[in-house]
Amino acid sequence: MEVSEAIKTRRSIRHYKPDCVPEEKINAVLEAARWAPSWKNTQCRRFVTVQDEEKKAKLAETLTSWNPARSAIKEAPVVIVACAELGQSGFIDGKSITDKGSWWYMFDVALATQNLALAAHSLGLGTVHVGAFDAQKVAQILHVPQGVDVVVMTPLGYPEKEAKASSRKELSELVFRESYS
Numbered sequence: 001m002e003v004s005e006a007i008k009t010r011r012s013i014r015h016y017k018p019d020c021v022p023e024e025k026i027n028a029v030l031e032a033a034r035w036a037p038s039w040k041n042t043q044c045r046r047f048v049t050v051q052d053e054e055k056k057a058k059l060a061e062t063l064t065s066w067n068p069a070r071s072a073i074k075e076a077p078v079v080i081v082a083c084a085e086l087g088q089s090g091f092i093d094g095k096s097i098t099d100k101g102s103w104w105y106m107f108d109v110a111l112a113t114q115n116l117a118l119a120a121h122s123l124g125l126g127t128v129h130v131g132a133f134d135a136q137k138v139a140q141i142l143h144v145p146q147g148v149d150v151v152v153m154t155p156l157g158y159p160e161k162e163a164k165a166s167s168r169k170e171l172s173e174l175v176f177r178e179s180y181s
């Protein structure tokens, strides 16, 4: 699939078929995440793949009660939890060098997980970035060590049906020429 087509046609998928995802496809989406750029190429991202039914059910419980992706975490055959090793992104020689402090790891994880989402879409798989959950609880369930932050998770599987396109603001609302105001 051509990149611009993948960017425009990817949708958040919240309902999945139970069909297994072949290991090669799981590896292909993780490979796309691996190749995303990162702060000074520090590559702080780490991924936990979960296929165990009980564990997926526990992960689903960590989502906010209103979260529309709650059932997707249980239903999808695979869940990928993206984490970051702290103290690398945003730092040079151990010192944070911008006004964003250590938060650059969020940027690095976002780049990787969007690569993953686009690669999944190109393979006929669905994803949804899930951010509204209790990251501390997920860290406990998955035995994530100190110094590693759980950032985002996504179900991965075959979409049950096509998702409706969501709207986007017009470029005229987003883009300023030469200065912001």
Ligand SMILES: Cc1cc2nc3c(=O)[nH]c(=O)nc-3n(C[C@H](O)[C@H](O)[C@H](O)COP(=O)(O)O)c2cc1C
Residues within 6 Å of the ligand: 010, 011, 012, 013, 014, 067, 068, 069, 128, 129, 130, 131, 132, 133, 163, 166
């Ligand atoms: C940082 C981030 C966090 C998100 N968290 C959730 C979430 O917790 N639950 C959910 O159902 N969707 C979540 N989404 C998905 C957005 O709602 C979705 O991307 C947006 O509505 C646009 O729809 P589209 O992805 O189909 O284009 C999140 C997206 C991003 C980028």
